[in-house]
Amino acid sequence: MERLNAFFAGIRTYLREVVGELRKVVWPTRERVVKATGIVVAMVAFVAGFLYLWDLGLDLLMGLLFG
Numbered sequence: 001m002e003r004l005n006a007f008f009a010g011i012r013t014y015l016r017e018v019v020g021e022l023r024k025v026v027w028p029t030r031e032r033v034v035k036a037t038g039i040v041v042a043m044v045a046f047v048a049g050f051l052y053l054w055d056l057g058l059d060l061l062m063g064l065l066f067g
Contacts, residue, residue, distance in 0.1 A: 028036075
């Protein structure tokens with residue numbers, strides 16, 4: 001029984017510490033999140049486009065070499 005009480009006491013302590021740490025977090029504003037998301041989406045689109053063009057070029061090159 002003592003081990004069970006110690007186990008639940010540890011869980012309570014952990015949860016209290018988690019809540020305390022979450023209160024220290026400085027959450028970003030909505031505008032900052034929207035801007036950061038836009039930058040990420042734009043970079044993903046740019047890299048995807050670059051890789052697509054690179055793949056087309058390599059496909060053309062391989063077609064010329066081995067076709």
